[in-house]
Amino acid sequence: MPFEGVLGQSRPRNILKNALLNNKVAHAYLFFGETSVGRKPMALELAKTLNCTASIQGDNCGICLSCNKIDSGIHPDIYILEPETSTSSTRLGTIKIEALRELQKKLAYLPYEGKCKVAIIDSAETMNSQASNSFLKILEEPPPNTLFILIASNPHQLLPTLVSRCQAIRFMPLSPSDTRRILIRNRDKGEFEANDDEIEIRAMRAGGRIDQAMDPSLLEICERREELIELIAGAHLSRMDVFIRWSKSVAKQSVDVQALLSEMARLLRDITLLRSCGRSATITNADLRPQLISLAEKKKLNSLVKMFKATLVAQKDLDANYNAQLSLENLWIEFCAA
Ligand SMILES: [Zn+2]
Known part of the structure; x- marks a missing residue:
């Protein structure tokens, strides 16, 4: 799968292909941006191109032995460090100094069979301070024929001295x-x-x-949109009892309240856009457009903005471990008074 196989991310791809074509590949990159937007696949394409035996125009062939080995995760010159307890959905572990020491030993040798060794540090922000300092030392005296690619969600969580030694490339969310x-x-x-x-x-x-x-849970929450729209439509101080009952029942269910509030914020954002930009505004819940337009026409713009802001506050409260039922009740008071 050459570079074009990483869909989206045309800007990072062009930067890397230009560097390859002009023989100006940096010795260390920082790929930063949200998770699951193509940072690691792009890092692997770069590793493949540098080691491809039939590379063409700053791209890899995708079919030679070297490309195949990297695709299968068995190339002896490609090293990938990840937090110890990472899974596809959670990245709660840390990258420890032992892993960095091990990497440093491996990098001391010439490439086994490729042209260039590539070390990819995924979730680099999970390096603890010892590991970060150890990695900084490696970067200060980089072994020859070695490319480092750090992948991180938030570069501010990395040592500034590490960041300054890398060429940073931002990955935006996919369209x-x-x-x-x-x-x-x-x-x-x-x-x-x-x-x-x-x-x-x-x-x-x-x-x-x-x-x-x-x-899988994305559609479960999606199915509760009608219920949330009814709450937005019916917000009035004379109907607080409905909201309190709803809050109690939600707090008892095993539902992800934070996800429900995110959904509420998305709906309110859409309704606000329809109210201020007109019926053809670009919205997230395009499948519910007629319903949302009808609601937008009944609500005042400043009430919608107040409700949206109150939802964001409730989300922050939940992040800070406030009681879910109380946070929801506070939210409804704001909704009804808006
Ligand atoms: Zn190849």
């Missing part, structure tokens, strides 16, 4: 159309099952992240 293309490709490969309508909804609502787009 809905790129998300759709990736979901269709994953479906064609048998990695994912969904009909076209479902793919459309997922692409629009994933926030540009493939892990979110493929999350």
Whole structure:
């Protein structure tokens, strides 16, 4: 899968291809941006191109032995460090100094069979301070024929001295159309099952992240939108009892309240856009457009903005471990007074 196989991310791809064509590949890169938007696949394409035995025009062939080995994760000159307890959905572990020491030993040798050794540090922000300092020493005296690629969500969580030694390349969230293309490709490969309508909804609502787009719970929350729209429509001080009952029942269910509030914020954002920019505004919940337009026409713009802000406050409260039922009740008071 040459560079074009990493769908979306044309800017990072062009920067890297230009560097390859002009023989100006940096010795260390920092790929930063949200998770699951193509940072690691791009790092692997760069590693493949540097080691490809039939590279063409700053790209790899995707079929030679070296490309195949990197695709299969068995190339002896490609090292990938990840947090110890990482899984595809959680990255809660840390990268420890022992892993860095091990890497340093391996990098001391010449490439076994490739042209260039590549060390990819995934979730680099999970390096603890000892590991970060150890890595900084490696970067200060880099071994020859070695490329380092750090992958991080937030570069501010890395040592500034590390960041300053890397060429930073930002990866933006994927557009809905790129998300759709990736979901269709994953479906064609048998990695994912969904009909076209479902793919459309997922692409629009994933926030540009493939892990979110493929999350089974994404559609569960989606099915509760009608219920949330009713609450927005019925917000009035004379109907507080309805909201209190709803808060109590939600607090008792095993529902992800934070996800419900994110959904509420998305709906309010859409309604506000329809109210201020007109019926054809670009919205996330395009499948509910007629309902949302009708609601937008009944609500005042400043009430919608107040409700949106109150939802964001409730989300922050929940992040700070406030009681879910109390946070929701506070939210409804704001809604009804808006
Ligand atoms: Zn190749």
